[in-house]
Amino acid sequence: MIMLEANEKNIETASNIILNGGIVIYPTETVYGIGCDPSNANAVKKIYMIKGREKKPLPLISADIESVQNLVVMNTIAMKFAEIFWPGPLMMILPSKVEFNELVSQGTNTLGIRVTSHPVANKLAKLSGGSIISTSANISGQKPALSAQEASKYFENDVDLILDGGVSESNQPSTIIDLSNKPTILRLGSITKEQIDNILDNL
Secondary structure (H helix, E strand, O other): EEEEEHHHHHHHHHHHHOOOOOOOOEEOOOOOEEEEEOOOOOHHHHHHHHOOOOOOOOEEEEOOOOHHHHHHHHHOHHHHHHHHHOOOOOEEEEEOOOOHHHHHHHHEEEEEEEEEOOOOHHHHHHHOOOOOOEEEEEOOOOOOOOHHHHHHHHOOOOOEEEEEEOOOOOOOOOOOEEEEOOEEEEEEEOOOOOHHHHHOOOO
16 A cells, blocks of 8 residues: 655546556545546445445545536536535435446436545546545444545555545535435535525525
């Protein structure tokens, strides 16, 4: 396992690893994430294996809304949420336009996706095709890693590279809202129920 400072040169190295089927841990505006190319079935399977993850869909982060729109259908409500909360820690579940390996969506025909505001994660997604897998860097059921050092304790020999971007500014995960049907909050995190209800009440 290699740990490198999250500078421009090393972010580019990380993106090449992802594009070649590898797995990278990186900082986000919430907790540290672990990611790969969502179209690479072997890399996706490895993330499930090393995390001990149960069979539930894998979320993605994107560099910009154009990259999001390449993968999912953005309805009117989603566009309003994106206008207010993106880039940022709001993940939306939306109808998928693409067919990744079934492990990504778990047969739901939807994808969980957000535009990240963290400069390292955003640049990494941009250089890696626009969107990458982004699930928390921890063994399932254990505390999410808030630093590269914490992440390395979980995955010392299981990933190709860890980008060290310092300690996370937040220990809150992203908030998740399902907008593929009737708006439903699936997880509360950095963005509150009150903030979401305020948007829905004024649509």
